[in-house]
Amino acid sequence: MYYHDKRLQYPVRCESPDPLFARMLQQAIGGVEGEIRVCMQYFFQAWGNRAPTPKYRDMLLHTATEEIGHIEMLATAVALNLDKAPASLQEEGAADGIVGAVMGGGSARHAIEGTLHKHILSTGLAAQPVDSDGVPFNMSHIYASGNVAADMYCNVAAESTGRVLATRLYNAAHDQGMKDMLHFMIARDTMHQEQWLAVIEELGAEAALPIPNSFPQAKESQDHNYDFFVTSVDGTYPEGRWTRGPSVDGKGEFTVFRNEPMGEEPVLGPARPDSSAQAEQIGEKPAV
Template sequence: MFMHNKRLQYTVRVAEPNPVLASLMLEQFGGADGELAAAMRYFTQGLGETDAGRKDLLIDIATEELSHLEVIGSIVAMLNKGAKAQLAESAMEEAELYLSMTAGGNSHTQSLLYGGGPSLTNSSGVPWTAAYIDSRGDPTCDLRSNIAAESRAKIVYERLINVTDDPGIKDALGFLMTREIAHQKSFEKALYAIENNFPSGKLPGIAKYANVYVNTSQGDGDVEGPWNSGEQWDRIDDLTLTMPIDDGDGTASVGLDATDAEVAEALAARTASATSENPTTGVDLGAGPGAGRVTAQDMGAADDIQDAMKLADAM
């Protein structure tokens, strides 16, 4: 059961309305790294968690994220308050009202459809979707994803802070950004409280492949570091050694019963390419300048086309 306290977790003080800034703020309301996505991610993880400590942590943070949704939504509503009043009461001239509504990417949607209230969209007007929730039901996998999500959200808050000079908004956004740091610390502790937390899941990796680094992108710009060289890695620079890297012949095969094998052979025979023929195609029939070499009864036609192109370029 939830109880709502009418006081915000952090006081929102907005100096003046700004619908354009309100549109940008929606990224943390209904965006992929926003507060609603975080709340739903952690809440659903908490419901499925069997460890008492992690369950408590996830539900605590999920609930706090809802309070952050309320803070960022209140900022959006305050930034839109002037435009909402003008639109509702028709107090501005038509041209001025139109400009105020269309000044920012999503502000017209907020004004017309949501009456200036925060919409569950990102800053471009894309509706929130549960596809943002990337939980997998394994604590080591999900905790790493949560750490990354908090990191991404922190960066978005930094960028929002940099695009406003409103001191009250900067103050509130600074609080929200800092809570992302605190949540990341908690998730890090929870991850490393699991004794064997890498790799994720139960099954071990195959030993002979676990230490292999394949230098597949070669040439100028090759750099060696602890991520690809040293005693922790068996580095492969000769790519022929990876084709295949196992003991097979590198081809795909399947075991078919007699009936399937017969049908597969019939299909292959019916759709086989005639490699000895060079048929005339629609490209050949419609070839014009720039077509390149084409198949024609008189190959001189292709040369005529090339000559015409050269003449045109010379002119």
Template sequence: MYFHVQRLINDIEQDEPDPAAANALQEGLGGQFGEMRTMMQYLFQSINFRGPTAKPYRDLIQGIGTEEISHVELIGTTISRLLDGSPRYQGKKTDPVDAPGAGGATPLSIALDTGNIHHYLVGAQGALPVDAVGNPWSGAYVYNSGNLVLDLLYNLMLESTGRLQKCRMYEMTQNKTARSTIAYLIVRDQAHENAYAKALETLGVNWSATLPIPKTNAESFPEVARLLDLGLQSKQYSFDLTAESEAGRIFQGLSPSQDGTDLDASEQAPEGAPAPISRERYEEFAPGADKELIALIAATAAMEMADIDATFGRLP
């Protein structure tokens, strides 16, 4: 079972909207080496895992896969915020866009020449399960051979390539909203590289000769350096409410990154950051809730809360 805490795994800095940066980030979400790929690959590997004696490896893959769910949420939310209106438009009540198309205004004209037009035509200024050129995400990306060494090697390659691409995305934009998420994912990709590298070492695989991790200068990026100073590249979370995960038997000792840090799998989950719901977008008719519908929503919510109170008692 999976439980959801209504917090983002990392805070997203505020900056002006940037549809072009949003489109670049789509590769990190729905591309061949994006977060949707890692999430589905690791979860399917853990679901199909064979061999009870190898449980620590299953727990490691499952814990990383669970974290990847939060990465999908984080990068999708970041894309949505980068698309929140045309650049430098923050939805002021005095703007004509609050009455869509009023006076011949074209509030969505930005969609014609910036970023991905589908963000505006299909997604109401939100993330989509596609790559940066609009190709739909495909389950064919998922690699699940059933062989532990092969799967771990492939996972290490996947994290390495994902980190390399995110370093390129960082170099494409100065937008603080985009960079705050990109930097976090660069560091967490390194943590997952460390996890799979350590797992391969315990199986006697000389991974550094077989699959050298791409060298980048990511530590020179200010946002990345700050997270590295916190040791985030050497932490792995269990996301386990029952304290049954054995991933810590693998994720321990000196880091394969050779940065002088020790691997630490003692934390259940990070603290996270608030996850507010985005504002309405009148020009997209989203959510398109008029006064009557809002009243119906409120009445329905009141009935549901009354039912919960009657069943479980009033919540604090």
């Protein structure tokens, strides 16, 4: 179960509210690279963890719980960046003051409206669980496969795209408070990348491959499990680590195979009577 402290994990300050930056920050809340995703992903991996030891369940809970605080920080940052935005278009000074200065032009009001309408209309100037285009986060992005090694790679993937996003936001930020918040979050993304890679290392690296390593590899085709398949019509292909030498898992040798049909043309035959296909598909005359 869970507890809270109403203070934030790390300070969130914003000197120069920028409503467009608020919109960008939404990607880090409700985007597929965002914090709701990692938070819920770690929780579901923890809650469903089956293993002889509760060690990974425990570890996942620590980090999932930390991530709630990251959503909270970002939601606060969005609200602060909207702070000086006009709550309505009639409000005095809507296109002036700080916002006007930031925008620097006569069409400021409309540019803001064009970007912000959803925040004005639906939330009263607060964060939403949506991405920077207003698309709601969809929980199908919570990857929890029941295989801990697969899950760890999902987590590395999430933290890698997450840190890429966070550094882009850092590059886009003008406000010192925002930069400070992000430089903390980027550091946490570094650790989280490391953390999941550390688990993979602990799981034995090569020995963990191919995932799942509980499936006898003898049951998979031995003919093509380390072949790079070439599908170009002219048979050319780019050479690389993947075309020769020992495989990464140390269990095979990379080779190159020019892809070609080993199967036949599939023929499903006529449609079934009573299947409401067209009569010609069934091989009948049209019904009367």
